[in-house]
Amino acid sequence: MSRPPLAREKVLDAFEHVLLVEGERAATMDRVAAEAGVSKGGLLYHFASKIALEEALIERMDHLVALDMDEMLADPSGVAAAFIRSSAQTGDELDRAITAVGRLASNGSALSVEAIRRLRVTWHDALKPFVESEVGLELILLVSDGVYFNNALTIGSVPEIADMEALITMVTTAAGVQSPAA
Known part of the structure; x- marks a missing residue:
């Protein structure tokens, strides 16, 4: 491209x-x-038009998500661990694109609502082969949302999760995530 x-x-x-x-x-x-x-x-x-701007912003978000997914899939610690860890990153290019599209969605843009839904499906589908159950998969997605929300609340003074790796181990174990070597 x-x-x-x-x-x-x-x-x-x-x-x-x-x-x-x-x-x-x-x-x-x-x-x-x-x-x-x-x-x-x-x-x-x-x-x-403003719709053309919105479509281009969604295209940007989709491109950045694809790059992020490639990194997660290649992460030696596993997709689930990489996904949770990446949720702590706020303020980067991907976060800005997702947040901007989210703003449009929250104001009723059908295009942006659909783009955010597709994003969630992308994450879900990438994690699914590595998780034993749908409940475990939902646990990972919700914990990831919480990690993101925790960090997004304190821009400029990001609270660190006491032990991110311990959190990841706890969540991936409870969710039934297959080890990366499997």
Whole structure:
């Protein structure tokens, strides 16, 4: 896939930033153009509508999720451990994309609601072959949500989980996760 033009990325970054900082209602075409430092015509050249911006943001999120999944699948500690560990990472490119799409979803965007649902299915399906039961799989997903929520609440002062590896061992054991060597 060829790299999109820099101006297009700058506009998409601006859309994401406005969503994260000011919310969905503030993310008008005029506000995004101003944030990106481009004319409205320049914005419209790359994105003909707010829906086009939303579709591009979802595409960005999907791409970042795919890269993240590749890393998790290759992690020698196993997919479940990598998934829980990665949930403690907030503020990175993937987190910003997911949060921005989530903001759109929480304001009723059907496209974004579906994208967030697909994301959950992606995680579910990646973990499923390594977990004995659906209940164990749900345990991993919910613990991961809790780890993320814990860290997202304290931006700038991330509370460390006392012993992340002990938490991972406890959860993966309770969930019936197969060892990475299996």
